Amino acid sequence: xxxxxxxxxxxxxxxxxxxxxxxxxxxxxxxxxxxxxxxxxxxxxxxxxxxxxxxxxxxxxxxxxxxxxxxxxxxxxxxxxxxxxxxxxxxxxxxxxxxxxxxxxxxxxxxxxxxxxxxxxxxxxxxxxxxxxxxxxxxxxxxxxxxxxxxxxxxxxxxxxxxxxxxxxxxxxxxxxxxxxxxxxxxxxxxxxxxxxxxxxxxxxxxxxxxxxxxxxxxxxxxxxxxxxxxxxxxxxxxxxxxxxxxxxxxxxxxxxxxxxxxxxxxxxxxxxxxxxxxxxxxxxxxxxxxxxxxxxxxxxxxxxxxxxxxxxxxxxxxxxxxxxxxxxxxxxxxxxxxxxxxxxxxxxxxxxxxxxxxxxxxxxxxxxxxxxxxxxxxxxxxxxxxxxxxxxxxxxxxxxxxxxxxxxxxxxxxxxxxxxxxxxxxxxxxxxxxxxxxxxxxxxxxxxxxxxxxxxxxxxxxxxxxxxxxxxxxxxxxxxxxxxxxxxxxxxxxxxxxxx
Amino acid sequence: xxxxxxxxxxxxxxxxxxxxxxxxxxxxxxxxxxxxxxxxxxxxxxxxxxxxxxxxxxxxxxxxxxxxxxxxxxxxxxxxxxxxxxxxxxxxxxxxxxxxxxxxxxxxxxxxxxxxxxxxxxxxxxxxxxxxxxxxxxxxxxxxxxxxxxxxxxxxxxxxxxxxxxxxxxxxxxxxxxxxxxxxxxxxxxxxxxxxxxxxxxxxxxxxxxxxxxxxxxxxxxxxxxxxx
Numbered sequence: 001x002x003x004x005x006x007x008x009x010x011x012x013x014x015x016x017x018x019x020x021x022x023x024x025x026x027x028x029x030x031x032x033x034x035x036x037x038x039x040x041x042x043x044x045x046x047x048x049x050x051x052x053x054x055x056x057x058x059x060x061x062x063x064x065x066x067x068x069x070x071x072x073x074x075x076x077x078x079x080x081x082x083x084x085x086x087x088x089x090x091x092x093x094x095x096x097x098x099x100x101x102x103x104x105x106x107x108x109x110x111x112x113x114x115x116x117x118x119x120x121x122x123x124x125x126x127x128x129x130x131x132x133x134x135x136x137x138x139x140x141x142x143x144x145x146x147x148x149x150x151x152x153x154x155x156x157x158x159x160x161x162x163x164x165x166x167x168x169x170x171x172x173x174x175x176x177x178x179x180x181x182x183x184x185x186x187x188x189x190x191x192x193x194x195x196x197x198x199x200x201x202x203x204x205x206x207x208x209x210x211x212x213x214x215x216x217x218x219x220x221x222x223x224x225x226x227x228x229x230x231x232x233x234x235x236x237x238x239x240x241x242x243x244x245x246x247x248x249x250x251x252x253x254x255x256x257x258x259x260x261x262x263x264x265x266x267x268x269x270x271x272x273x274x275x276x277x278x279x280x281x282x283x284x285x286x287x288x289x290x291x292x293x294x295x296x297x298x299x300x301x302x303x304x305x306x307x308x309x310x311x312x313x314x315x316x317x318x319x320x321x322x323x324x325x326x327x328x329x330x331x332x333x334x335x336x337x338x339x340x341x342x343x344x345x346x347x348x349x350x351x352x353x354x355x356x357x358x359x360x361x362x363x364x365x366x367x368x369x370x371x372x373x374x375x376x377x378x379x380x381x382x383x384x385x386x387x388x389x390x391x392x393x394x395x396x397x398x399x400x401x402x403x404x405x406x407x408x409x410x411x412x413x414x415x416x417x418x419x420x421x422x423x424x425x426x427x428x429x430x431x432x433x434x435x436x437x438x439x440x441x442x443x444x445x446x447x448x449x450x451x452x453x454x455x456x457x458x459x460x461x462x463x464x465x466x467x468x469x470x471x472x473x474x475x476x477x478x479x480x481x482x483x484x485x486x487x488x489x490x491x492x493x494x495x496x497x498x499x500x501x
Numbered sequence: 502x503x504x505x506x507x508x509x510x511x512x513x514x515x516x517x518x519x520x521x522x523x524x525x526x527x528x529x530x531x532x533x534x535x536x537x538x539x540x541x542x543x544x545x546x547x548x549x550x551x552x553x554x555x556x557x558x559x560x561x562x563x564x565x566x567x568x569x570x571x572x573x574x575x576x577x578x579x580x581x582x583x584x585x586x587x588x589x590x591x592x593x594x595x596x597x598x599x600x601x602x603x604x605x606x607x608x609x610x611x612x613x614x615x616x617x618x619x620x621x622x623x624x625x626x627x628x629x630x631x632x633x634x635x636x637x638x639x640x641x642x643x644x645x646x647x648x649x650x651x652x653x654x655x656x657x658x659x660x661x662x663x664x665x666x667x668x669x670x671x672x673x674x675x676x677x678x679x680x681x682x683x684x685x686x687x688x689x690x691x692x693x694x695x696x697x698x699x700x701x702x703x704x705x706x707x708x709x710x711x712x713x714x715x716x717x718x719x720x721x722x723x724x725x726x727x728x729x730x
Contacts, residue, residue: 018525041592048590051614052598058610065604066549120607121590121598125558132553139524169521173528180532184556187540192559203562206636210594217640221648269594350587351618360586362573362621370572370580373630376659380682384635384656387564388649420564420635422679424686449686481651 018172021165024141026285030133030174031100031142033282035091035107037275038130042114043088045122046341050350052118054080062119072117077345083110085341086334094137096313097147099330104138126273132177133280140170148313152326165287174283179241182257186237189230197397198226199418199452205267216267223399233260244284254281382478385426387418389473389481398453405485407460415456415471415483425449430456431472440464460487563679566639569599570630570659571612573667576623583615583627609669616667624667631660631678 010016051057054077063071075083087110093103112131115123143149144164189195205213205220219225236256243249258281261274352360392402392414400416407413415430425448432441440463447454456471466487473481535554538544545551571583589597599611612627637645638655645653660678665671676684688694709717 045590045592051585052590058607058614060602060606060610062552063549065606066547066552068547068549071549120602121592123552124593125556128553167521169525173525176529177532180536180554181556184536184539185558187536188557188559191540199564200559200562203564203636204559206639207562207566208594208639209596209600214641217644221640221644272593352587353618359618359620362581362616362619363584363586365572365580365582367580373570373572373632373659374628374661378656378658380658381656383651387635387637420637422682422686424682424689449683481649483650 018169019167022168022171022287023145023163023165023290024168024171025145025287025290026171026283027137027140027142027174028097028144028146029282029285030279031097031104031137032095032146033279034130034133034137034276035094037272037279038111038127038134039088039091039095041272042091042111046084046088046345047348047350049081049084049345050077052121053084053114056351059117060120062116062123065119072113074117078342081345082338082342084114085337085344087111087114088341089333089337093330093333096309097143097149099326100143100147100149101138102330104134104142108134108138124273126276129177129181129280130276133174133276133283136170136173136177141166142170149326151313171283174280175244178257178277178280179244182237182240186234189234189237194452196227196230197452198223198230198399201226201230210269211271213267213269216269219267224396224401227397227399229263236260250284254284257281382476383480385420385423385475386473386480387420389415389417389471389483391415391471391483391485395455407485407487409460409462409464409487409489411460413458413460413471413485415458415473416453417473417481418453419447419451421449421452423447423449426475428454429474430458431474432458433470433472435468435470437470440469564636565633565679566636567600567678568596568632569602569608569662570632571599571608571615572628572630573612573616573621573624574626574628575621576625579622581621581624583612585615586619605663608663609665609671612665612667613669626672627665627667628661629663629665631662632657633660633678634658 009021010019045052048057053059053075055074056077059074061070061072061074063069087107090103090107090110093099094107108131111127111134115127115131141164144166192200194200202220202223205216219229236253240253240257244253258278261277264270265274346354349355352358390400390403392400392404393407393411394401395414395416400414404413417428419426425446427444428447429442429444431439433439441458443456443458445454445456458471464487466489468484468486471483471485472479473483531554534544535551535556538551539555539557545555573581573583575581584597589599592598592601599607602608602611608629616624616627634655634657637649638653640648640653642653658678660675660681662675662677663671664673675681
């Protein structure tokens, strides 16, 4: 006879943290959303399965990139393609919660395998995070609520009206996973030179490596924004693990995280990474959260809408007689997915090897273009060694924080040039010229190869009169940039008494 | 009891409890190892599985944008673009997979795969060209004009990175463009050039103690013109 549940509840805080019992609503939500977020990019890879993951293509394993050889078996298309189809189907059955645990295990194993097989074009940190979460989902009872399995269990005569409860440790491990991810990411940023001066973020936002990011291109040109966001992101990442399990801290940390990931979409053009991370936040949803949401009357129409999938499932399930075991249906679906994937891939015939015209031709390239690329010995132009040249009066984190074109006597002007590494040791000059390009002042300095910027300070004194001037940046005796500014104030020229010997 | 909500199967067996606790301990230990190893830079070199516990997203970006071009030279002298004619896969945006090959492990296989699945004349060699340009030229015209006040005269620089046979076997490999720029900056120093010219070669065995003990006379460098210590 089982002891009463009260005697089984953990006695220590750590025990309650991992083994308190709750209905796994959070993990169920994660089960619904994560395979969708991870499945979309894998579905996009299906037309290229043969090229990316089989012996008839060009897979590069993660183990090879770490110089440990080909540890994973590379399968022929006849085996890999149906397995890929099975993986996609199991992601779908995980979402709807049909044969949930088995589906999740199959998904986890195949997802890990296919991602590790293509270390160049498939495996990336978002797929690593997704792999962790899939593993923890496989160990959880994520299919016990809001799932086809739960519906079938009810239909088979399980009369318990209350949802089941299980120890929360899988959800806790997902939560701890994010704590480690963010803390590790903060260490990466702390160890990366030029992160806190904004250059690294600027270079990433200006890269054309991900999807379009027009907002990022605007932000990239604002050093104060880059610096402030750099510090805020690191502070949030460090504090996450210490505040996320506190009642109010959870709201703040998860809210900041949602904003952070939203900004990575907006400024960096990342789509899948924020989707997967935000799906992981669903593991923070507790039983109490769902009970609170259910009491909010405004959400009742949404609850009615959410019941529609359950209604659809019940209609579909009615097609199958109850005498047909769910496992048999699932196996049949797997077989259909394997056959369907094989047939679809054969029809796609990515290499066109079965077409009447034969293999596709290699595209010729214009000889002049080819030779231009092959023989290019063009030295780097002097102005390509510089990112920009600006004038202002204040800095934040060693970066110019304002751009000014109007000055008064007494202002200290900062003329700053940012360089594009790698560059050699340079001699860089800054000239102050009037509107007729007569040189008034000239300053120069060495900029060693490790420097990313150089500053020239000039205090506007009464030597100048009101009018238009220019600060000119020169390198290797070439004018690189010219910045105009106006001087306001007293236009009376200064008269000097000249003493003679 | 009326408060029982776990269908009479509430308690885990002792074995299951031990396994769960062991898994939690192992999992958290692995994550902790990743964080500590990443912070202290230990235990990561050559450790493939560390990729799953080290969170080094955003570990640095360069000021130059880069693309990889593969040009095949046919026996007739015609040049070809070694690009998948069936369509390139863009894994993380609008760039083909070959451009994400930071470790150059994909290059030989990509060449082999494309040449194997396309119709073409015999190929003598395949050149890998690196195209680079400063990232400020990626700005849209309006933003560029606002911030730089000079014409957007983007110029790409091309750099020969490697030469392969048609089966992907490397024939020549050169430092990448960034490494070449750094080497040139160091080499552009007359004092260093003079010292390296007078120094002992890096790749010569001058004296082999074990062979000398064995009585071998072939234990000194045979290269002419080298100074010895």
